[in-house]
Amino acid sequence: LYNLLSKHPQMTEANPKTKEYCFGNISVLNYLKGFKKAAIQNDLLLINGCIDLRANSMFNLLLRQPKSVYLFMVRDIAELEWAKYNFWCNGFLDSDCDMKGFHWTILGKHSRSPKDFHQKILQKFKGGALIPHQNSVQNYFTSKINSTDINLTVLSSEMLKHKIEKFWSMLTFETKKQTMVTLRWHPHLEELKTKVINSSNQ
DSSP: OHHHHHTSTTEEESSTTOSOOOSOSSOHHHHHHTSOHHHHHHTOEEEOOOOOHHHHHHHHHHTTSOSOOEEEEEOOHHHHHHHHHHHEEOTTTOTTOOTTSOEEOOTTTSOOOHHHHHHHHHTTOOOGGGSOOHHHHHTHHHHHHHTOOSOEEEEETTHHHHOHHHHHHHHHHHHHHHHOOOOOOOTTGGGGGGOOOSOSOO
């Protein structure tokens, strides 16, 4: 979604070097300096992929409620958990994983299968955040939404494939409401209908 929005003629990346440009371990002045200056010169909307709700809340407070649209993407929880299991190396499953951080799985090195995933769920295998259990999934999205006072626009990733017109309609409505900017139709929006991400071992 970030890559798609950043290609819109009325938008650009907030910071050209990183997708998740979060306010954190640098001074306020340096953080503000990191924003893409071309956006101001050309009157473009800035797209930031920061997923840290606390950092966004701090920035929101710092700038006294800037004109922003906060998108919170959700997806089918079973597909999300299956994707996490396949995508990330897990220190509880793989002996060569660094427990201090997340690392991608390597094809041919880390074994993954639907049967193994299913059995580990039934066995209540202690696989950290990468093996789901009842408590971890029943409030997965709502707990995050309820943890912040930011006005979130909740969208489903499945909409990008099956209801792309509705997705864009919701986004343009919120953008107009929050920023007074009227978004034109995205020239590459139809491309998403043929894309499938993190849905299998491939």
